[in-house]
Amino acid sequence: MKTYSLPEYVIDRDQDRCxxxxxxxxxxxxxxxYYDEEDDLIRSSDENCVNCQRCVTFCPTNAITIIKNPNKSRSNVNWSQEAIGDLKKQAESGVVVxxxxxxxxxxLTYWDRLLLNASQVTNPSIDPLREPMEIxxxxxSKQDSLEIALKDNKFNLKTTLSPQLLLETPIMFSSMSYGAISLNVHEALARAAVECGT
Incomplete structure (x- = not known):
């Protein structure tokens, strides 16, 4: 099917070098x-080019140059050239980009901008060499209050604490069904969790 979308790139071939x-x-x-046998020329379909530069790299005479297509749709604040091109590709092909x-x-990459701002009642840690830092x-489950009894000049905890799972590195994965990933992936995640203490 012929596409009516503007090609993103234009292939400029120097026929004197080719x-x-x-x-x-x-x-x-x-x-x-493609090779045109009738005219004995190499021709190009610009709409197929993705600018991978493979042809440019392997051309023995450096006859190929790929440039950005100077022809563009009318600019619009709400619809960029890329958005219009993506919509046309999806409409013509029936698949998502x-x-x-x-x-x-x-x-934004939010992980790179993550800031832990914890309140403190003591001086902040200077560095891990002088003061321990841990996560x-x-x-x-946590109890709302603790009962402590004094016996023989010793404090004893009367409240029964619920089981606590220690995580040295608090990294958690969302729940995954057993059919979503393979047994090898489950085993790899379990081994990594044990080694990292999480």
């Missing part, structure tokens, strides 16, 4: 380049 070796044709996994290896959008925590 030796028709078809390396770009064989290397491209997106079928961007996905990206691998993380998000390529300028969203140990205990999981389990």
């Amino acid at each position: 030796i028709r070796c078809k390396v770009c044709v064989n290397q491209c996994t997106y079928d961007t380049h 996905l990206t691998g290896m993380g998000c390529d959008k300028p969203h 140990r925590t205990y999981l389990g």
Whole structure:
């Protein structure tokens, strides 16, 4: 099906340098380049190009240059060029636009901006060399109050405490069904938890 979306990239091939070796044709996994037998030329379908630079790298005569398409839709504050292109791709293909290896959008990485601001009644710790620092925590229900009895000049705890699970490093995973991940992943998570003390 012919696409009416503007190609994101334009392939500029120097025909004087091109030796028709078809390396770009064989290397491209997106079928961007093809050989025109009638004109004895290598041509390109710009709409297939994703700018992976593989053809540029393997071209023996450096005849290929990939540039950003200068043709653009009318700019709009509410709809960026990228958003319009994504909508057209989804409308034409019927699938959603996905990206691998993380998000390529300028969203905040909240983990890098995590700040623990704990209130203290003593002087703050200077560094772990002079004062101990730990993030140990205990999981389990806590009593509202404790009963302490004095016997033979010794304080004894009368309240029965509920079981407490010690976590040296409080890292928790959300619940996963046994069918969602394999047994090997379950075992790997358990081993990592034991080694990390969590």
